[in-house]
Amino acid sequence: MEEALANVGTKYTDEDINQLAQRHFDNTQLISSKWASELSNLRETQKREFKEWIKKVHEDSQTNSNTPSYVQRLRAMSSGLPDAEEEERQLQPSRLEESFTIHLGAQMKTTHNIRLLCTDVLDLCRHKTHTVGGVVIPQPQRLQTAMSLYSNSLCGLIMLVDNRLNSYTGMKRAFSRVCEQSTDFHFSDLDRRFYLIEEEFIKANEIRSQRVSNEDGDVVSIKSTGSGISANSSSSDAQVKTANYKLNNGDFYITEHSNLSEVHVVFHLVCDDSVRSGDISSRHPAILSLRNIIKLCFRYDIHTITIPLLLTHEMTEEMTIPWCMKRAELVYKCVKGFMIEMATYGAQESRTIQFLVPRGLSEDMFMNISNMLPTIFRLSNPVIHKSGPNSTNSI
Incomplete structure (x- = not known):
C-alpha cells in the first residue's frame, strides 16, 4: 500500500489503488473474524472448565474421605513453584x-x-x-x-x-x-451488555420524553401507545426516534x-x-x-x-x-x-x-x-x- 501510494500516477493507477485497498480491507476483515471466533471459542472453553472446576470443588468439600481435597492439591502445586527470577520481578508503578x-x-x-x-x-x-x-x-x-x-x-x-x-x-x-x-x-461480554442497555435507554427516553419541540420551535406532545411512541406531528417522528437513542x-x-x-x-x-x-x-x-x-x-x-x-x-x-x-x-x-x-x-x-x-x-x-x-x-x-x-x- 505504501509503495502504491508513493508511485500513484506513474506505476499505479487510481483503479489499482482502489483494488489494493479493497483487498486489504477484505483480508483484514477475514483475519479479524478468524481471531474473534478463536477468542470466542476459547472463552466458552474456559467457562466450561471453570464450571466443572466449581462442581469438583463442591463435591470434594461434601465428601469426608481421607484423601486430600482438590483445593489442597492445588495449594500443594502452587507452593511447589520455584522462586521468581530477577528478570521476572516487575516493579509496580508507584x-x-x-x-x-x-x-x-x-x-x-x-x-x-x-x-x-x-x-x-x-x-x-x-x-x-x-x-x-x-x-x-x-x-x-x-x-x-x-x-x-x-x-x-x-x-x-x-x-x-x-x-x-x-x-x-x-x-x-x-x-x-x-x-x-x-x-x-x-x-456476559461488554458488547452484549451494551445491546441490552441500549434497549433500556430507549424505554427510559420514551418515558421522560413527554414533550419535545419540532424544527419550528412548536411544542409537540408525545404520548405512549401500545406500539411504541406516537406524536401529534408527523414532522417530529425522526426527532423522536433520534431522541430515543440519545444519552x-x-x-x-x-x-x-x-x-x-x-x-x-x-x-x-x-x-x-x-x-x-x-x-x-x-x-x-x-x-x-x-x-x-x-x-x-x-x-x-x-x-x-x-x-x-x-x-x-x-x-x-x-x-x-x-x-x-x-x-x-x-x-x-x-x-x-x-x-x-x-x-x-x-x-x-x-x-x-x-x-x-x-x-x-x-x-x-x-x-x-x-x-x-x-x-x-x-x-x-x-x-x-x-x-x-x-x-x-x-x-
Missing part, C-alpha cells in the same frame, strides 16, 4: 495516596474511610500479572476481588464517558480492551464485571465539555448524578466507590491551580452532603470513598488537595491515654 478516617453526622455518627489517589483510572481495572518459573501468576488482588464478588462489600468505579453507547473511541475503547484481556466467568449529560449506565482488578461495578457517567468550565455548580447534571450513584451504593452494598474528584480523567491546559482547588472543594462538599443524606435511611455501616485525581498532577497540587480534605470532613482523631503514678490523662 502512585500517590493519602488515607483518612472521618466521622459524619451529628448525633448518630458514622465512621468512613476517605482515600485520595493519583493514578490512571484503568489501573484500578487492569490486572498486573507476573511470571514465576515461566508460569503466569496473578496478583493476590485478583483473588480478593473474586472472593468478594458475591459478598455484601462490593467495589464500584465511576468512569466518565461520552454520549455514545459503544466502545470504539477514547476511554471506552481502552476500558473494553482491559475487559477483553481475560474471560468473565459470571457476566443526555448526567445519564449513567452500569456494567458488572468479575475479571477486573479492584472493581466489581462500573458506573459509566455521561459528561460533556461543560465539566471543563470553572464555574459549574452543585446543580450540574454530573454532580446530581453523583448523588444518584451514591444512593445506589448505599442501597446495593457497594461499600467502596471511586469518584473522579476533578470530573475528568486527564490533565488539560485550563486546569490551573485555582481551577483544581475550586473543583475539588465543590466535589468534596457535595459528596459529604450526599453521604449524610443517604445515611439517614441507610444502614450505619462504614464506607470507603476513593477520590481519584488524574495521573500527571503535580505533588504540590496533590498535597494541597489532600490538605483541603480535613477542613471539609471531620477527621477521627485518636484518644491518647497516659497512665502512671506521675502522669495525667491527655487527649
Whole structure:
C-alpha cells in the first residue's frame, strides 16, 4: 500500500489503488473474524472448565474421605513453584495516596474511610500479572476481588464517558480492551451488555420524553401507545426516534464485571465539555448524578466507590491551580452532603470513598488537595491515654 501510494500516477493507477485497498480491507476483515471466533471459542472453553472446576470443588468439600481435597492439591502445586527470577520481578508503578478516617453526622455518627489517589483510572481495572518459573501468576488482588464478588462489600468505579453507547473511541475503547484481556466467568461480554442497555435507554427516553419541540420551535406532545411512541406531528417522528437513542449529560449506565482488578461495578457517567468550565455548580447534571450513584451504593452494598474528584480523567491546559482547588472543594462538599443524606435511611455501616485525581498532577497540587480534605470532613482523631503514678490523662 505504501509503495502504491508513493508511485500513484506513474506505476499505479487510481483503479489499482482502489483494488489494493479493497483487498486489504477484505483480508483484514477475514483475519479479524478468524481471531474473534478463536477468542470466542476459547472463552466458552474456559467457562466450561471453570464450571466443572466449581462442581469438583463442591463435591470434594461434601465428601469426608481421607484423601486430600482438590483445593489442597492445588495449594500443594502452587507452593511447589520455584522462586521468581530477577528478570521476572516487575516493579509496580508507584502512585500517590493519602488515607483518612472521618466521622459524619451529628448525633448518630458514622465512621468512613476517605482515600485520595493519583493514578490512571484503568489501573484500578487492569490486572498486573507476573511470571514465576515461566508460569503466569496473578496478583493476590485478583483473588480478593473474586472472593468478594458475591459478598455484601462490593467495589464500584465511576468512569466518565461520552454520549455514545459503544466502545470504539477514547476511554471506552481502552476500558473494553482491559475487559477483553481475560474471560468473565459470571457476566456476559461488554458488547452484549451494551445491546441490552441500549434497549433500556430507549424505554427510559420514551418515558421522560413527554414533550419535545419540532424544527419550528412548536411544542409537540408525545404520548405512549401500545406500539411504541406516537406524536401529534408527523414532522417530529425522526426527532423522536433520534431522541430515543440519545444519552443526555448526567445519564449513567452500569456494567458488572468479575475479571477486573479492584472493581466489581462500573458506573459509566455521561459528561460533556461543560465539566471543563470553572464555574459549574452543585446543580450540574454530573454532580446530581453523583448523588444518584451514591444512593445506589448505599442501597446495593457497594461499600467502596471511586469518584473522579476533578470530573475528568486527564490533565488539560485550563486546569490551573485555582481551577483544581475550586473543583475539588465543590466535589468534596457535595459528596459529604450526599453521604449524610443517604445515611439517614441507610444502614450505619462504614464506607470507603476513593477520590481519584488524574495521573500527571503535580505533588504540590496533590498535597494541597489532600490538605483541603480535613477542613471539609471531620477527621477521627485518636484518644491518647497516659497512665502512671506521675502522669495525667491527655487527649
